[in-house]
Amino acid sequence: MRLRLFALFLAWIVPLAAAAPAHAQGGYAKQRYPQHGLKFELARNYEWLAIQPNEEWVVLQWIYQERSSGVSKEKPRSPSAAPRMQVVRIDYRGDPGPATPGGLGPSTPKEPAEDEGEESSEKKKPEPPVLPINSWERYLDQKLGRWQATEIGTGRERDGYESSEYELQVKKGRSSMKGWAYVWNKSRTRTFIVLGWSIDKDWKDQGKIWRRTAEKMRFAEPQPDPEVEKLERYYKRKPKFKAPAYRIRVRGSLDGDWEAEDTENYIIIHNTPDQPLVRRIVRDMESIRKEYVKLFPAASEIEAVSTVRICADRDEYMQYGGPSGSAGYWNWVTEELVLYDGTKREKGKKTDKLDTFIVLYHEAFHQYIHYSAGKLSPHTWFNEGYGDYFSGALIKGGKVKRILPNRWRLKTIQNAIRRNRHTRWGEIIEYEKPQYYNRAKVGQNYAQGWSMVYFLNKSKMVINHPKWSLILPTYFDVLKASWITELAKLVADGMQDDREERAKGQLAARQSAHAAAFEGVDLAELEAVWAKFVCEIKL
Numbered sequence: 001m002r003l004r005l006f007a008l009f010l011a012w013i014v015p016l017a018a019a020a021p022a023h024a025q026g027g028y029a030k031q032r033y034p035q036h037g038l039k040f041e042l043a044r045n046y047e048w049l050a051i052q053p054n055e056e057w058v059v060l061q062w063i064y065q066e067r068s069s070g071v072s073k074e075k076p077r078s079p080s081a082a083p084r085m086q087v088v089r090i091d092y093r094g095d096p097g098p099a100t101p102g103g104l105g106p107s108t109p110k111e112p113a114e115d116e117g118e119e120s121s122e123k124k125k126p127e128p129p130v131l132p133i134n135s136w137e138r139y140l141d142q143k144l145g146r147w148q149a150t151e152i153g154t155g156r157e158r159d160g161y162e163s164s165e166y167e168l169q170v171k172k173g174r175s176s177m178k179g180w181a182y183v184w185n186k187s188r189t190r191t192f193i194v195l196g197w198s199i200d201k202d203w204k205d206q207g208k209i210w211r212r213t214a215e216k217m218r219f220a221e222p223q224p225d226p227e228v229e230k231l232e233r234y235y236k237r238k239p240k241f242k243a244p245a246y247r248i249r250v251r252g253s254l255d256g257d258w259e260a261e262d263t264e265n266y267i268i269i270h271n272t273p274d275q276p277l278v279r280r281i282v283r284d285m286e287s288i289r290k291e292y293v294k295l296f297p298a299a300s301e302i303e304a305v306s307t308v309r310i311c312a313d314r315d316e317y318m319q320y321g322g323p324s325g326s327a328g329y330w331n332w333v334t335e336e337l338v339l340y341d342g343t344k345r346e347k348g349k350k351t352d353k354l355d356t357f358i359v360l361y362h363e364a365f366h367q368y369i370h371y372s373a374g375k376l377s378p379h380t381w382f383n384e385g386y387g388d389y390f391s392g393a394l395i396k397g398g399k400v401k402r403i404l405p406n407r408w409r410l411k412t413i414q415n416a417i418r419r420n421r422h423t424r425w426g427e428i429i430e431y432e433k434p435q436y437y438n439r440a441k442v443g444q445n446y447a448q449g450w451s452m453v454y455f456l457n458k459s460k461m462v463i464n465h466p467k468w469s470l471i472l473p474t475y476f477d478v479l480k481a482s483w484i485t486e487l488a489k490l491v492a493d494g495m496q497d498d499r500e501e502r503a504k505g506q507l508a509a510r511q512s513a514h515a516a517a518f519e520g521v522d523l524a525e526l527e528a529v530w531a532k533f534v535c536e537i538k539l
Contacts, residue, residue, distance in 0.1 A: 026043070037219055081199050083197065152165050161186045291393070292390075328359035361390045365389075382475060412444060
């Protein structure tokens with residue numbers, strides 16, 4: 001009888017389980033974001049994921065955190081492959097009307113100048129202006145261009161909003177990733193898009209969680225954020241902190257345990273409980289910047305505030321977008337330096353923070369030189385070489401006291417030189433990024449770039465040589481001047497925003513700098529002296 005009752009119980013409960021709402025370990029928690037006019041439920045497995053500072057559309061995002069309830073036979077999911085969910089907010093604005101022609105009558109076509117021939121007619125015409133993003137369709141086209149949306153549901157209405165649901169797949173090729181979108185639209189007012197991303201095998205289960213969040217959303221008019229008003233008053237009292245609007249936007253994107261610290265030229269955002277580490281970073285960033293400025297004065301005044309993001313650990317760094325195999329990176333598109341707290345903490349041993357600062361000083365140089373050169377990257381041996389050069393900075397009392405050899409690079413290049421496997425100077429100084437970052441030799445290239453810059457700064461033979469001593473300053477001065485000339489040409493042709501044409505102009509500037517810096521230099525002689533110098537360096 002007991003077995004029969006148990007069987008009846010199973011027959012009753014199993015169908016309910018199959019039809020149960022989306023399962024999330026730990027259940028759901030209510031979320032309120034009055035600045036966006038949103039209320040919804042969020043699975044507790046989803047934790048806040050930092051948003052890049054120049055992101056215009058994604059206002060909220062989270063990443064799925066595995067919560068093990070026992071021993072799993074499956075390999076743990078890599079941080080970059082973890083499912084994530086985003087909320088996009090689009091406030092409606094109409095398309096611009098047709099341009100009104102100047103003058104009082106029909107315009108007269110301009111007669112071509114005598115020296116304007118076929119070459120002039122072949123110049124690229126500027127691209128037509130991009131229409132503003134004011135709908136799901138525009139967002140899909142302009143921001144998710146490689147993804148194709150297939151509508152899989154419509155019909156819900158709430159608070160004046162209508163909904164539709166989409167499956168997202170790549171248009172061409174194969175991808176292990178798959179997307180999902182739930183769109184709430186209030187005509188000519190506002191659109192919210194809930195986006196979900198995961199690898200294919202997780203998509204179905206995660207989709208239930210995403211759908212529950214999206215379907216239960218409630219809407220109201222967005223309210224002014226009192227924190228913004230508070231920050232506006234704060235920065236008004238602190239005029240030394242330039243670009244307050246940018247700083248407020250960065251702070252406004254923070255949630256969870258993320259905090260921010262201001263310095264004159266930086267905003268440092270961090271998710272680490274190690275406050276002594278944060279305080280040292282705040283001090284050192286301005287100290288080492290003075291050294292950058294002394295060696296590389298900017299082409300024009302730098303108005304930009306540099307963002308430095310310190311993730312709690314390597315997993316969070318990878319979830320945020322850290323490249324595989326890296327410890328930090330400078331993203332010129334988002335204008336943000338990103339690294340993680342790499343402090344080595346072992347019981348019974350002294351805490352070692354050195355690796356964190358090796359990465360920080362390296363990437364901070366890339367960040368500074370980007371603005372100093374006029375948003376132009378120098379040759380990679382110069383850029384990466386100087387990044388690694390400054391990694392050896394010893395800072396005390398707010399000043400760079402010494403530049404020490406880079407412990408990550410020295411043995412690699414010494415071994416390459418002793419085995420005659422290093423790259424000839426005449427070859428590596430012309431490398432563009434694809435050659436320098438070639439996987440087969442990237443580690444050695446980094447080491448050689450560092451050693452070349454270290455040699456040109458530290459060798460007494462270089463310092464006392466009339467030509468060798470001018471290589472580095474000449475390179476940078478000509479690079480800046482040449483880029484100003486190339487950029488002026490682009491502006492005159494209306495092509496300053498054309499990526500392909502800018503790349504050509506930047507290449508021309510680098511080539512001019514290279515030619516001027518090494519003019520009259522016997523590279524074979526220079527290389528021989530460098531090889532001897534490097535092999536004698538000791539840590």
